[in-house]
Amino acid sequence: MKKKKLIRVFSTVCLFFLLSTILAFSPPAPHDTIVKITLLQINDVYEITPVSGGKEGGLARLATLRKQLAAQNPNTFMILAGDLFSPSALGTAKVDGARLDGKQMVEVLNAAGLNYCTFGNHEFDLKEQPFRQRLSESRFTWFSGNAFDRNQKPFPNVKENVIFTVTNASNQTARIGMIGVTMTKNKPDYVTYLDPLEAAKKQAQALRGQVDILIAVTHLPLEDDVKLAQTVAGIDLILGGHEHENVQVWRGANFTPIFKADANARSAYIHQLTYDVETRRLQIDSQLQPITDKIPEDPETGQVVQRWVDLAFGAFKTMGFEPGQLVVNSPVTLDGRESTVRNYPGKLTDLIAEGFLNAAPGAELAICNGGSIRIDDELPPGAISEYDIIRILPFGGNVVSVEMRGRLLKQVLDQGRANKGTGGFLQTARVSWSEEKGDWLINGKPLDQRRNYKAAINDFLITGNEQGMDFLNRKNPDLRVINENVMEVRRALMAQMQKEFGQKK
Structure with missing residues (x-):
């Protein structure tokens, strides 16, 4: 072993001198192209x-x-x-x-x-x-x-x-x-x-x-x-x-x-x-x-980030929120990614819609647009803060109690289904689609286009500004607003989380 090692070293030294000699008499290397x-x-x-x-x-x-x-x-x-x-x-x-x-x-x-x-x-x-x-x-x-x-x-x-x-x-x-x-x-x-x-x-x-x-x-x-x-x-x-x-x-x-x-x-x-x-x-x-937690944070950029977080959190406090305050400890992952909330219902969207429903006395169903959910993130099991709630529904707004004719409700639900993949996709409570009947079910019963339904809905949806829903506005004779200010949407979500997951500890 020692001999072989010496030979390798000797060969390397000889090769070094040989290359040095060749390079010394070689023409200059061309420019790097x-x-x-x-x-x-x-x-x-x-x-x-x-x-x-x-x-x-x-x-x-x-x-x-x-x-x-x-x-x-x-x-x-x-x-x-x-x-x-x-x-x-x-x-x-x-x-x-x-x-x-x-x-x-x-x-x-x-x-x-x-x-x-x-x-x-x-x-x-x-x-x-x-x-x-x-x-x-x-x-x-x-x-x-x-x-x-x-x-x-x-x-x-x-x-x-x-x-x-x-x-x-x-x-x-x-x-x-x-x-x-x-x-x-x-x-x-x-x-x-x-x-x-x-x-x-x-x-x-x-x-x-x-x-x-x-x-x-x-x-x-x-x-x-x-x-x-x-x-x-x-x-x-x-x-x-x-x-x-x-x-x-x-x-x-x-x-x-x-x-x-x-x-x-x-x-x-x-x-x-x-x-x-x-x-x-x-x-x-x-x-x-x-980009994961395996990459350390740049200190200078980190200072700028923290400055803006502190300023924004201070502003949220003046609005009545405590961004660092624990709301609940969630036992499950809450999926707020756009690819989910604009295409399918999930636990987070169920919480939002059920929160609307429970906030509005007498409501038979609830509706909100997937585009109002902007977190585009998964919240893992564990602590959910008030800032997380703000991230989920950053635009805020109110839950509105309305009465709408069945034919209008069907038109709304049909358009929401057609809006799959966009912010106009609707998330609901007490509403389901029956493939067998080819129709909507409200609380398990076929939608009756002739009767009136009481619904809890976010205020944006009745502005007529959602995709394909210009007909859903206060001027529509099939829509009657019962209460404009049932509850702020984020407060409704927090209340529903605490109802399902238990009070904060």
């Missing part, structure tokens, strides 16, 4: 703190990951594919007389090192003045090729597209172009849209000759991202949002990759782009990185 770029992709971020009982997400953890990637490659850029201003529980808090409306998100993402962002449809939940204020507070670059102001001009501090140059150690460069497009679902009067696919096509044609790599950052349904890959030539990579669950597919003639991460920074995509400036070949290696 490879430029490497790292992209850290997130989308649909509404929470600055960790979710899933602290196990997942958290923007201070994301900031740590960004710093780690930048240490490996200075050409590292963090990109957000839309949705950060709204909705969030903290965003509903009033500080200095005004709702935060995403102010906390912008400041934390500034600290975390976000570089580029395009609009999501929920950016336009905000009224114009706070929307413009959030843009002015952003240290990162906004860009959009299809969402403009009411005069069809770019909003202040928003570019129509982005071009930037990266350089390697040999001063070889690559130019990256990015175009951004957003779905046209949310239409306040201060926004005008171009068709996203037509806008992307126009932007791609304009940029393709100017850049080496072309990236589309989108906030579109997946089917529209697929159409983009199939119909717009020259796009190398699509970084998308909106779905809230991670996606990776390849579509189109050139198998354009489409990626989406999980909402609330439960995960992030790391894209390693390797570009050869001589051959003009691009290689893309992508990895889905879970």
Whole structure:
């Protein structure tokens, strides 16, 4: 053994001197033609703190990951594919007389090192003045090729597209172009849209000759991202949002990759782009990185997060809530993910609907829209705080007691069923669908379109503003409001939890 080891050492030493001699008389190495770029992709971020009982997400953890990637490659850029201003529980808090409306998100993402962002449809939940204020507070670059102001001009501090140059150690460069497009679902009067696919096509044609790599950052349904890959030539990579669950597919003639991460920074995509400036070949290696409690929090970003949590909690206290107060200890997981509450009933939605029902004396059934539930998180068994209740129903509002004709009730329930997969999907109590009868059952009996039913319903639903339910409003002769202010919806949920799970201890 000792002899073999010595031979290995001797051979290594000889090889070292041999290589040194060869290198000394070799011509200089050619310039490195490879430029490497790292992209850290997130989308649909509404929470600055960790979710899933602290196990997942958290923007201070994301900031740590960004710093780690930048240490490996200075050409590292963090990109957000839309949705950060709204909705969030903290965003509903009033500080200095005004709702935060995403102010906390912008400041934390500034600290975390976000570089580029395009609009999501929920950016336009905000009224114009706070929307413009959030843009002015952003240290990162906004860009959009299809969402403009009411005069069809770019909003202040928003570019129509982005071009930037990266350089390697040999001063070889690559130019990256990015175009951004957003779905046209949310239409306040201060926004005008171009068709996203037509806008992307126009932007791609304009940029393709100017850049080496072309990236589309989108906030579109997946089917529209697929159409983009199939119909717009020259796009190398699509970084998308909106779905809230991670996606990776390849579509189109050139198998354009489409990626989406999980909402609330439960995960992030790391894209390693390797570009050869001589051959003009691009290689893309992508990895889905879970953001978990195994990643330490960045202290600087963590301080910014805590500051906003403290400010918001103080505001909630002035509204009569105690955010840190225990409501109940839940024995089960409460699933508030969008993929659940907009498609199926579950324990959490049952608690909400039953809470409405029990709050309204004489109610025979209860109805609420799945879109009012915005937590998009699973609460594990254990402590449920008042802040968790605010996260579940951040918009608040009242339970309203109404009397509605059976024919109207059927119309409402039919539309709610048709709205499956959207915020207009209805969660109910004492209502079921009979496949055998092909009809609705109220308390186990077939719905009678001729009789009146007393129902508990959230106030938003009778504004006529839910998808496909413009008929459900106070002017409808088949609807009579009995009591506008039965109970605040969050108080009703807390009462129901305590009824089912026992009083707080």
